[in-house]
Amino acid sequence: MIIIDTDVLIEIFDRNSKIGDEALKKIEESGEEVAITSINLHEILYGHLKVGKKIQGIGKLDTIEFDKRDAEVSSKIEVNAEKNGRTIPRIDTMIAAIAVNRNAKLFTYNKKHFKEIKKIRLF
Numbered sequence: 659m660i661i662i663d664t665d666v667l668i669e670i671f672d673r674n675s676k677i678g679d680e681a682l683k684k685i686e687e688s689g690e691e692v693a694i695t696s697i698n699l700h701e702i703l704y705g706h707l708k709v710g711k712k713i714q715g716i717g718k719l720d721t722i723e724f725d726k727r728d729a730e731v732s733s734k735i736e737v738n739a740e741k742n743g744r745t746i747p748r749i750d751t752m753i754a755a756i757a758v759n760r761n762a763k764l765f766t767y768n769k770k771h772f773k774e775i776k777k778i779r780l781f
Contacts, residue, residue: 659691660781661722661757663766664701667694671702671713685765688781693720695756697749722756731755735775746771754778 662670662685669678685692694702699721706713732748732755739746746754750771757764763781764772772778 659693659760659762660685660688661753661760661762661764662692662694662698662719663753663764663768664698665767666765667698667702667716668705669767671715681765684781690763691720693722693762695753696721696723697752697756701749722760724752724756727759728752728755731758739774742774744774746775751775 666678666681669675670682672678694716699716702713702716729752732751735751735754736746736748739751750768754764754772754775756762757779758775758777761779763779765781766772769780772780
């Protein structure tokens with residue numbers, strides 16, 4: 659399974675984005691199932707509501723909820739990063755935990771936030 663991060667979703671939903679077209683092609687060629695997280699859904703909806711746009715098709719994507727196991731893992735990721743002198747945005751640790759707990763790959767363009775997280779698999 660591939661979990662699509664918000665930055666990739668933004669490009670995919672931008673009909674004029676060549677990067678989004680390439681991302682969609684890469685996902686389709688993988689043949690894997692895709693999903694988003696409830697965190698990504700929030701970010702996309704917030705961004706579109708803020709600028710007064712409606713987003714079409716987001717509700718068709720499978721959405722994985724953030725649960726207690728994810729809370730445990732995301733808090734550990736965040737604390738470990740801080741102990742190593744790094745800061746990872748909380749939202750990113752939450753998304754990472756969802757991917758790790760479901761053994762999913764994360765498709766993101768913001769690899770610097772995720773690259774040092776143990777057990778994360780980037781697409």
